[in-house]
Each structure stands twice: as C-alpha cells, then as structure tokens.
Amino acid sequence: MRRKPLCFPPSARSLSQRIRGDAMTVAEKAQALLRRRLCSPTFAHAAFKSSPESNYSKLRFLISSSIAEACNNSVLLLGPRGSGKIAVVELVLEDLKAEHPDAISVIRLNGLLHSDDNCALKEIARQLCVEHQLLFSKMASSDDNSQFVMDMLRECGLAHKTIIVILDEFDLFTQGKQRLLYSLLDAMQTLISQAVVIGVSCRLDADQLLEKRIRSRFSHRKLLFVPPSKEDVQRLLECLLHLPKDSSFPSKYVTEFNRRLSNILSDKKFKEVLDSLLDVDGSVSNLLRLLFRAVSYMDMESGLLSLENFKSAYLCTYRQPKIDNLEDASILELYILVCMNRLETKEQNSYNFNSIMKEYKAIHDAYKTSDNYANNVCLRAFEHLLEQELIGFTDSKGRTPSIEFHPVKLLISSRELYQGLTSNSSCPAILQKLFDHESYK
Structure with a gap:
C-alpha cells in the first residue's frame, strides 16, 4: 500500500520568498507606471496646465x-x-x-x-x-x-x-x-x-x-519656450515620480515610496546632481532622460528609489572623458591646471606657460610644498596636457617650437577640474584646499 506524502506547513523560507515575489510584482508595476509617465512628453507638460x-x-x-x-x-x-x-x-x-x-x-x-x-x-x-x-x-x-x-x-x-x-x-x-x-x-x-x-x-x-x-x-x-525654473523643476519631479495615493498599490508601499522620494529630492547631494545636469542642458527632455534611467536602476527587491540611482543615471547619461583623464593625470599636471584656473579666476585674460610657472612658484613659496619640479619637466607635462586637449591655444599660431610663449586657455570648467582632483588618488591635499578656499565647488 502506497503511503501518502506527508504535508508539512510552508516553511519560513518559502513564505518569505512568496512575500518577496509579491513585493517584486508591486515594484514592477510601479516602475512600469513611472516609465509610462516619463515616455510621455505631454504628461510632463501637463503639470503646468493650471x-x-x-x-x-x-x-x-x-x-x-x-x-x-x-x-x-x-x-x-x-x-x-x-x-x-x-x-x-x-x-x-x-x-x-x-x-x-x-x-x-x-x-x-x-x-x-x-x-x-x-x-x-x-x-x-x-x-x-x-x-x-x-x-x-x-x-x-x-x-x-x-x-x-x-x-x-x-x-x-x-x-x-x-x-x-x-x-x-x-x-x-x-x-x-x-x-x-x-x-x-x-x-x-x-x-x-x-x-x-x-x-x-x-x-x-x-x-x-x-x-x-x-x-x-x-x-x-x-x-x-525657455528652460523651467528651479521651482518648476521641483514641482515637475514631484508630479512625475510620486505614486498616486488613490491607486491599486498598497497604501503602506505608496507612503514609504513617496516618503523616500521626498527625502531624496530635498537631499543636498541630489540637488548637486540636478544642478550639474541643468548646467549642461536645462530642457525638459533632458531631465526626462535622466529620470528614466534612474527609474530603470530602481532596486526591484525593495521597490524604492535611492540617491545612488540618480547618481548612476547621471554618470551614464554624461560620460566625462576629461574627468577620466584627470584621474590618471600626474601631480605636476594637476598643479599646472590649478595654476591656470587661478589665473582665469583673477581675470587674467591672456597668459602663457611662463605665466603659469610664475603662479606655480607663488603657490610653492606660499605653502612650502615639497612638489618642486624643474622647468623642462614642467614643459613636458604642459605639452602632455595639450595633447590630451585639457588645455589649448587661444590662437592658431600655437604649432611652433616655442610653445611656452603662446597664450593658452583651459578647456575644462572649474567644476570638472574639482571633480577630477577629488577622484585622483594621488592629488595633494593642498590643491583641494585651494579649491575649497576659492569656493570652486
């Protein structure tokens, strides 16, 4: 006579898996809703109808x-x-x-x-x-x-x-x-x-x-049609990303999702990411592209958005080869870039390699740094920066043997330079302090 299989109650592990599966379903529905909104330009502009x-x-x-x-x-x-x-x-x-x-x-x-x-x-x-x-x-x-x-x-x-x-x-x-x-x-x-x-x-x-x-x-x-103001962008973000309370989603999930989103929108680091995006392109379509990527990076297990989602979306949207080059730049090259940035901050419209070296010597004398290089070594680092197109000549007469006498300019912004300094593991602390002192962040 065949025995009947024993029927055990569901284990705690299978029960947690089932609950997790339900949570994944809710998260997928929420993600699909947000994606539909972000793929519809008319929905975004409907926020300003009133x-x-x-x-x-x-x-x-x-x-x-x-x-x-x-x-x-x-x-x-x-x-x-x-x-x-x-x-x-x-x-x-x-x-x-x-x-x-x-x-x-x-x-x-x-x-x-x-x-x-x-x-x-x-x-x-x-x-x-x-x-x-x-x-x-x-x-x-x-x-x-x-x-x-x-x-x-x-x-x-x-x-x-x-x-x-x-x-x-x-x-x-x-x-x-x-x-x-x-x-x-x-x-x-x-x-x-x-x-x-x-x-x-x-x-x-x-x-x-x-x-x-x-x-x-x-x-x-x-x-x-001009780019929206910061107040309009804030209102647009809330309209696009907040889940509706009168929906089929569980009320606890909607409350937690909206609470977490409000914390992200008020976070200082998120506002820095948003400002960096709007500085490049302040259009609504550019903002929608960033939000779509951020929603795509949403953690499906928790079903909630995080600040890291928006940071990853920004880095994926805007690849920054200049900052990548700064991560591998030598200490001397970083000094040259900082000196050039200081000269431009002082509104010195025209400067060359010799002017940069004077600024470099002034930093060395003022802060008594141990980073002291010969002039010919500095010139080779200067030429390497020209090859990487981190700096460039202000006129078309730069391709001559005596390049140290021709006016040059920075081809990166102060924000990009600061990000490069912070991401470079060998960057001296004095350079970051100079930027902190001059409020270059």
Whole structure:
C-alpha cells in the first residue's frame, strides 16, 4: 500500500520568498507606471496646465478664440530643441478635440520632409483628403493641389471648421521663394477662410527670415519656450515620480515610496546632481532622460528609489572623458591646471606657460610644498596636457617650437577640474584646499 506524502506547513523560507515575489510584482508595476509617465512628453507638460502664464494656456486661448470667433491666426513657437514645443501643441490639440470634436482639422508638415513648395502642397492635399474621406490623386499637378487647398480652406470656413496647420522646423520653409507660406497667409486674409498656422522652430530669429510680403501678413505672435525654473523643476519631479495615493498599490508601499522620494529630492547631494545636469542642458527632455534611467536602476527587491540611482543615471547619461583623464593625470599636471584656473579666476585674460610657472612658484613659496619640479619637466607635462586637449591655444599660431610663449586657455570648467582632483588618488591635499578656499565647488 502506497503511503501518502506527508504535508508539512510552508516553511519560513518559502513564505518569505512568496512575500518577496509579491513585493517584486508591486515594484514592477510601479516602475512600469513611472516609465509610462516619463515616455510621455505631454504628461510632463501637463503639470503646468493650471498656470495662466504657461505657454499651454496662451496657445490654447489663441486657438480656442479662433474657433469660437471664426477668425484666422498665426503664431510662432520658438525655443531650443527638447523644450517641449511640439508636446505643448499636442496637449492643446488633444484637449480642444475633446471640446470641439467636429470643428478642428489638423495638418502636420515638417521642414525636413516638406520644405519644397510642391511637395508641401501635395502633402497638405493628401492629408485633407484623408481627413474628409476624399479621393486623392497622386498625378495632380502643383497648381491643381494649390487650387484644391484653397478650395478646402474656403469650404471649411463656410462649414465653421478650423484648419490648423503645424509647420515643424519652420525656418526650413523660409528657404526658396516661400510660395507655400505666402499662399497660406494670403488665404487667411479673406473672411471666408478659417485657419490657424503654427510655426515651430529652434531659431529665435525665424520671423526675420520671412520675406516682406509674407511678414506683412503674419500676426507676429511668438511664444518663447525657455528652460523651467528651479521651482518648476521641483514641482515637475514631484508630479512625475510620486505614486498616486488613490491607486491599486498598497497604501503602506505608496507612503514609504513617496516618503523616500521626498527625502531624496530635498537631499543636498541630489540637488548637486540636478544642478550639474541643468548646467549642461536645462530642457525638459533632458531631465526626462535622466529620470528614466534612474527609474530603470530602481532596486526591484525593495521597490524604492535611492540617491545612488540618480547618481548612476547621471554618470551614464554624461560620460566625462576629461574627468577620466584627470584621474590618471600626474601631480605636476594637476598643479599646472590649478595654476591656470587661478589665473582665469583673477581675470587674467591672456597668459602663457611662463605665466603659469610664475603662479606655480607663488603657490610653492606660499605653502612650502615639497612638489618642486624643474622647468623642462614642467614643459613636458604642459605639452602632455595639450595633447590630451585639457588645455589649448587661444590662437592658431600655437604649432611652433616655442610653445611656452603662446597664450593658452583651459578647456575644462572649474567644476570638472574639482571633480577630477577629488577622484585622483594621488592629488595633494593642498590643491583641494585651494579649491575649497576659492569656493570652486
């Protein structure tokens, strides 16, 4: 007779594994939620919707008034790449389509693809045909497409339907004869048409590229997209990374996650990482890339973010070969770099190898250091720094035998130099003290 297997209660080890597996599932869901937020530029810019001074509010008012009053408008959205121009446009259109589902028709063009007038008119005609379920002819001539576009503008105006034309990379449409821009803006001068032209460009002088006949028909409205302030960045971080309390996540986990995140955001070291990031590129898209990497590094066992996640994300985002070179630099090379930095701090605009050696001697005499090198040894270290491109000549006449007489400059910032000094294991303490004294951190 076969014995039945004995049934033992689950051991403490298997129970802990099961609890850990549940925690991993919650952490994965939280990570997926944060990733979806960070991959959606519109979600990031939605945090500023409530502000009446935001570009979202201004653009929404402009388009909604054009729809309500059946008038024509044109506007330029100007700002550096990654500042959220297109994201704000998409956010406004999404809200207006929900409010006016049958009163908007959107045409999207990109200067990288449609800068040619004939190509642009053909693409506008194709999109209008798709929007209004009409048959599009690929064999139509440029004049036929132009006439069709003008007729559609008139018909949509009679039907109280606003056509919104988005011209991304607007400055590329100003090349050539600008026939497309003239046709659109000239058609908007009539009372029958009902359209809004939105130009998007990273060139702040995009309106100055327009011909005089087109500039006279343009409304000269411009919205500038600038990097967010520190207060806006703090508000954006909380909006992007805090878990919602009214969600399917366990309340204790949400409370602990948000508490840990608040501690990180208020940490001085995190603010240093954030300042270093914003000093290089203060755009919202750059911030989203850093946060996405940090969330990807999240510890899945605890399900919580840590300061190390953000530090690792920053180091991975910005590889710093100059700082890597400083880690292997000799003591003499570090002295030369510090002397050059001191000369630039004293606003000495022009200096050469001989000036650097005078500063080096002044440090040696003042602090009685044991690091004293011959002039020819210093010159070889100076040449090595030139080869590594940590320093460079201020003019093009530097490739001569007597390089010690030609003006030079630092090719690294004070922050990078300080990081290099702290990461170099052989760096004398006196050099770091000099930076502490001069507040170079």
